[in-house]
Amino acid sequence: MRFLYAGLGLCCVALAIIGIVLPLLPTVPFLLLAAFFFANSSDRLHNWIVAHNVFGPMILDWRQRGAIRxxxxxxxxxxxxxxxxxxxxxxxxxxxxxxxxxxxxxxxxxxxxxxxx
Missing domain, CATH: 1.10.287 (Helix Hairpins)
Incomplete structure (x- = not known):
């Protein structure tokens, strides 16, 4: 199950990256899903996405205050x-x-x- 969650998390990160370039594809929901999947599969991947310079602040804003930039x-x-x-x-x-x-x-x-x- 951990491999499935890690794979889903990586797919979500890929979709989020595409969403940065493609304006009709949302970025933040995919990042939140990736953080969820990584939290359930790999501490290393979860720590990476939360500490990421671009992705981390969006995830932490949502977790801490339900905020959107x-x-x-x-x-x-x-x-x-x-x-x-x-x-x-x-x-x-x-x-x-x-x-x-x-x-x-x-x-x-x-x-x-x-x-x-």
Whole structure:
């Protein structure tokens, strides 16, 4: 089971790294999952991700205060807006746009209601 968790953690780190470059893929949720998987599989990997210069602060902000950094909030907002605009440009049906508007507004409300990290 430890190898499975370590493998899942590494996959999550890979997705988080892709998310840094690709604006539509979230980074922080994958880092939080990676930290969880590493905590259950390898102290070495868990300590590495928590102490990492880029990844560690985001994980610790969330663990300690449920906080999201302002830059991450802005990036999420831009990504969410881009998804909605893309749906509009591709001519998504009205009911799909309505569902997206409700869900994406709820996500943004959650993100912006978190304390700043």
């Amino acid at each position: 302002p830059g991450a909030k802005k990036a999420a907002t831009v990504s969410i807006a881009a998804v909605f605009v893309l749906s509009l440009l591709l001519g998504a049906p009205g009911h799909i746009l309505g569902i997206q508007a409700v869900v994406l507004t709820a996500v943004l409300t959650f993100i912006w209601s978190r304390p700043n990290g």
